Amino acid sequence: MEASETRRRGRSGGGGAARRAERTAVRIEAARYIERNIPNFEVLTAEAIEIIETNADTILAEIGVVFSENPAALDLWREAGAEIEGERVRLPRGLARKLCATAPSQYTQHARNPERSVVVGGRNMVCAPVYGPPFVHDAMGGRRYATIEDFRNFVKLGYMSKWLHHSGGTVCEPTDIAVNKRHFDMLLAHMTLSDKPFMGSVTEPSRAADSVEMCEILFGKEFVAENTVMTSLVNINSPLTFDVTMMGALETYARANQACILSPFIVGGAMAPVTVAGTLTQVLAEVMAGVAYSQLVRPGAPIVAGAFVTSIDMNSGAPTFGTPEAALITYGAGQLMRRLGLPYRSAGSFCGSKLPDAQAAYETANSLNMGLLAGVNFMLHSCGWLEGGLVSSYEKFVLDADQLGVLHNLARGIDLSENGQAMDALAEVGPGGHFLGCAHTHANFKDAFWRTEIFDYKPYETWSDEGSRDSQTLASARVAKLLAEYQAPPIDAATSEALADYVARRKASMPDAFG
């Protein structure tokens, strides 16, 4: 994994013509990923960690996990020393942790534009957009089923967002395309409308294989064999169940040395115990079993340990977001995953609100802040999530993406250079003066503070004269501006044609399947 990073890829989206085009094209400013110079926030004491780790081992040894409809997986487990009873797999204490050790602590996911490649793990955080909603929402059109046009719009918005590092996967479900063909159009959009890294399909093992094939066209077959070019999302069916579809995708990707995020998907009180410590224990057991399995399939396969956790409204059964219980789990899980030496996925722009209003923003800000401080390495859903994940919101996408800039600057930590200490400025200004005109301020003000691209700080009268716009309205204007200014990143014409041909041919070869 690490060694291959130094190798240059063969096709990189094309030859000299493409590179010349790249030099002359409009440059989109993009942060590569967040590099933390601040500590992680840790809520578990050493004693708490020991309790939870011991309990997780007890779960794996005594309760076990289920690998359903997957005899090959059971064979692998049996060989590795697990006890098999039907589809139930029980792991002797310590086995799962030992098997996890071959998973890399960090890996590079290559983008077709090398400047956009990301390093997942360590003290980094990579931000990817919302994943999975069947609906979209915008201020003008309200809530409606998502189409491939929406999908392409969100990929464009992601490409234009400075603080978003990753193009994501199913930014919304293109419901106007047959279920068995969507992945072709989705991947084609990520590959051609953006040059940021992206995710592959997981809804069938065969679609994972298609994703690898398309990457081979984009990056070159040899490059893909030697490098990770996709990070895909594999959910665990909590509690303690690994279904054959998701595991099939995992197996396909692991064999191809492509990365997967292995995530329990937990609504606390429903798929896990109603307590924080109980949920942490279950999450750890599930992640250890899943990661161990990925390493049985291919030792060294890159994998991200996930924890998607929400709490539940016990009146309605609805999942709730931005809650303190989810925060405690996210902080604690970060510690547990770091002790496993694995990159950690959690947090996101989570909210339950139907609109990009104050509720949505409180919930989201709670979650984004905890994501940064919890040491998350891959933050899926980092922008655009609305209504419990049922909806991709245009306005919230750009509002959240703006807030990711806050996380970047917070992660920078405190500059203690002589310039940072500013003792000259303090001496120059002295008691009762002001710093607006001093030399130090002039030299530093451009980069001193994070700047929003949406929020309003104008005087009340100006704001009122301009129509008293709320942040949803300001966000709508930004969405329109970004989509109007969008220009596709350059791509080699032959590669582009080969991708389009592949998609057309494959789609023509199969009947439409819906649902």
Add this chain to the structure above:
Amino acid sequence: MEASETRRRGRSGGGGAARRAERTAVRIEAARYIERNIPNFEVLTAEAIEIIETNADTILAEIGVVFSENPAALDLWREAGAEIEGERVRLPRGLARKLCATAPSQYTQHARNPERSVVVGGRNMVCAPVYGPPFVHDAMGGRRYATIEDFRNFVKLGYMSKWLHHSGGTVCEPTDIAVNKRHFDMLLAHMTLSDKPFMGSVTEPSRAADSVEMCEILFGKEFVAENTVMTSLVNINSPLTFDVTMMGALETYARANQACILSPFIVGGAMAPVTVAGTLTQVLAEVMAGVAYSQLVRPGAPIVAGAFVTSIDMNSGAPTFGTPEAALITYGAGQLMRRLGLPYRSAGSFCGSKLPDAQAAYETANSLNMGLLAGVNFMLHSCGWLEGGLVSSYEKFVLDADQLGVLHNLARGIDLSENGQAMDALAEVGPGGHFLGCAHTHANFKDAFWRTEIFDYKPYETWSDEGSRDSQTLASARVAKLLAEYQAPPIDAATSEALADYVARRKASMPDAFG
């Protein structure tokens, strides 16, 4: 300070009749204060702390601070060993820190209802509402000058808010009352419409003295002499200046053993250097000088070390809120204040938005989260702040107050009892089951998760049928409900009359002064 906590006060808002009334009155649920079972988040390394503390001492020794129009203060400083030049006070290295040592690390602020008394310091956080806005805003009436009716409404809302521990001070400026008489009506409202602790007037030393007198009526003279019953806000004129009005209020309160928050009021880049480390250095120097001065006035006087810090929009000069730079300063200042052994005031429901919209909520949530994690002990402005502090917002008051509940549950940390570990539940449910019906969930679900009193988690169709209400609309409904349900806490009739008489007499004795 500490010793007097065990003494019971004489009048406590009345005798047996009042106590009987209290027993039969509607009970308002109220959390006492936040008790942290989670660590503080610390961004400064030991080396960074040493640099900043050394630099702060350099500022005090070489640049000095100004105590303007205050010859008595200069005399106190001269006696203590400072070097005086005009109004400039230069402190030998180490002197300020040494003088700070007599300030208590925590103190109890008594409320007239003993159940509402708060302990400021240690691992606690006390939340008080917004302070100072000349305007109010609600969804129906928009933005307008605040009146005493608004003031009383905000005191009532504060009383009704479970997660708000403190009634605050100038929850809005009652602009329909003469400037020189407002403090009487404001204090009367806090004393009679709520039974939570409150703040005194600081706009003139004489008004601080009036505040003490009114407390003597409410609590009894002897009780006030021996106990702290007010925590009031004294701002430093950053950079490095202590004006005679604010210091006069501080002197009055310190002599009466009443607490003050001593806070630099800093818009970064204007009143302090544009860098985080430079601002931290100035904040530390200012706080040390101010706290040291309070201890010269009365050793042992309770004092809270503050840091009100925002960044600035370098285009418009407007202050900005919820920014990463302010967060780094707030985290760092917490460490510096704890090393001084002082309770720490910072953070709040800060935002620049004109409306309680997504911008307001992102900014506020960023600040509330950092307040909890930074180890803040007294969070002024913890709800209701809008438009850079120009406006007290009805809707935002209840929205923010709801979010304070999130902080309470986050601060509780993780329960690692046998019940918290939930191993029985995990064994009972097993792979593929669900936890909704298990015994452990039934036993725990009522207290397991924080519950909003405003946010909407209903299914889309229900929400749509109910009018597609955004969170501002839901908040308006909650404001109306709380004000309609409000009942004043019981108070002894004689005390109530004595307070009203005092206010009427004092107001009649002076001409109206506006502005």
